Amino acid sequence: MPLVDLQDQPDPFNQLRPEVHRLTGARLLCARLLGTIMRLYLGSLRLRTDPATREALAASSSPRVIVVWHNRSLVIPQVFKRFLDPRRIHCLVSPSRLAAWEVDFFAQFHLRCIRGSSSRRSVQAAVEMRRALRRGEDIGISPDGPSGPLYSLKPGALAIARKAGVPLLLLIPNARTAVRARTWDRHLIPLPFSVVEVKARHIPASTLATLDETNAAHTLRALCLELTEDPFHAPPP
Secondary structure, eight states, rough: OOOOGGGGGGGGTSSOOOOOOOOHHHHHHHHHHHHHHHHHHTOOOEEOHHHHHHHHHHHSSSEEEEOOOGGGTTTHHHHHHSSSOOEEEEEEESSHHHHHHHHHHHHHTTTTTOOOOOOSSSHHHHHHEEEHHHHHHHHEEEEETTTTTTTOOOHHHHHHHHHOOOOOOEEEEEEEEEEOOTTTOOEEEEEEEEEEEEEEEOOOOHHHHHOOTTTTTHHHHHHHHHHHOOOTOOOOO
């Protein structure tokens, strides 16, 4: 009988692998050293906003679901630090080994993580997110994570916001002076000391409730793409 790698099996109820992966030992030490360098790098970025974004940020308040593209996750801790309260934000992060590095990186910016994805530990993650929202805290979700397709909008963020009766905050950082990683999401890496234009839109809970359920995800994806400056836009699904 061939061996089955449980790491690659969908496991939304977390029956095959009850644990989530975390950094320990030398990996944890390495992550802390890299985190120090990353904080210096992110601190060099110059964040800018336009009037519509400032209006959206002023209108938005906790609890809410914050929507950010996966390929902006490198700079988003600095955006949260500048415009929001990181201590009130829980980010949804995959339980995989690779994502454990991201968890430690976020922790150095006082961000907490809920471990789960659409294919693994999804039920537990949904429960934890609803609890955080009931406590008046925020949830950060990458609707195209953790593995794409690029700029797809899976229904999870919308479903969580609707069920909890909270608004959405679409938050998209853009950088024209940047390099792109050769990953599925063409990850955005702004050059040090470059300008990052942050765009945001506030979608009230009352508006979410009136959106047609069939087209709601498509409508929100189109709005996110309007805020996204990127030559690597994926075609509509």
